[in-house]
Amino acid sequence: MTQVRVRFAPSPTGVLHLGGARTALFNWLWARHTGGKFLLRIEDTDRERSTEESARAIADELRWLGLDWDEDPVIQSSRLPEHIAALEKLIQQGRVYKCYCTPQEREAMREQALAEKRTVLYDGRCDGKPDDPTQPFVWRFRMPRSGETVFDDLVMGRVVTPNAEIEDIVIARSDGSPLYNFVVVIDDAFMGITHVIRGKDHLTNTPKQIQIYQALGLSVPQFGHLPLILGLSKRLRSAGIGAYQEQGYLRDAVNNYIARLGWSHGDKEIFSQAELVELFDLANVNRSEGALNLEKMEWINQQHLQACTKERLAELTQPFLAQKGVEARADARLAAACETRRTKCRTLVEMADSVAFYFVADEALTYEEAAAAKHLVPRVRELLAGLGQALSSVPDWSEPALQAAVSGYCDLAGIKLKEIAQPARVAFTGSETGPGLYEMMVVLGKTSTVARLERASRA
């Protein structure tokens, strides 16, 4: 069997949204799984809407997802000479004809078809008309009038379309510029694409394209049409992958989630990128469309967060801290800080929020009003002062030693741990929630621990 060659072919008219990312991912996975090539083609033949900025943004987002391509991207607009040559071949073969119909004529055809409850199709009235050099025209590709076009879709199964339902499509505008359904065929053939994996919105284009492949004498690739993602609100629909990155999602989590939407491997939910490559198979892609569930995506992100080493966690969290204006290096201390919060966070934004308290100056820590009012009451403040003193003489600043020191202090003061645990937490974090007491003190260090207790005692 020849090597698999697949492509992702976005039009550079915006950012890479979730649906496009999933199409790219499935192509990439199929290439990596089979040892094939994953290629990129920028479909910028719509000059009105395409921008280089968008092409760059999409490339950046693909890179962030780890979906690397194997050859230089093909810029579709640069292939115009080849497209024109192919058109000329079809002209010579007599496979295309000039259509002089006006928009009004086409609209009238459409309305009549609707009124008669027929398929809206161009009726071929210009086929065979004599040339009229005074009128503008478009080139139409003549489809077979009978028979059917059949292909076995890798995802949808056998798709049969009666040829009478396939319209004679316009393949070149009146200015001579070629159109999508035509150039996509030429370029896929040129790039040696073996499997066209794309959104299901292209399903009805496929028989048209197959007819063009055949007319041009090109070998027809295999097709796989992915069900679309439902339930995307307008906001979600326009959100690019960059938005998920900013919200603190991990690249592997995003890939895991969108892969799992429409594809599965038994009951397995969490996949690393490597596992995805190993286990992905087009045969296990669902035919039915799925809806987005952000809560599950957060959960998956959390699972991936759990799987990170603490050093990696520190690296990932550091930029999010910087964005909050918290100065912290991705060093062992940040790693230790993240470790105390890892099970609590679903995103890196949450992680940054929840470890920030470690890195503010002791005197600059702000207390949540309700927490301070509830816990930093006069009697408790005395206890905190005493605890601070007791801890200042702990020689071995480790969790077991701290645990012993705290419970020793509780015995001495005749109180239960419960009575002082929450107040101490408020003293350390400014809030009622936070890491375990002893692990937190270890990361905070003796100086800050004592200073924060002392400060809380006089708050």
Place this chain on the structure above:
RNA sequence: GGCCCCAUCGUCUAGCGGUCUAGGACAUCGGCCUUUCACGCCGACGACACGGGUUCGAGUCCCGUUGGGGUCGCCA
């Protein structure tokens, strides 16, 4: 409206004729753990859209109905 595709818990899904009184995950609701919040663990709730066939036997195959989606551009 024509054509095409799809149809299992609220959501993502397992299921590829008998092992299904339908399994897992998210969410929800209980409980355990516990110095907080979580994590983890245990449990509850909850689905084969409907109607006909085929078959000894159907969530699994066929047909119809209903519902959802796509498409019908001198966009891609």
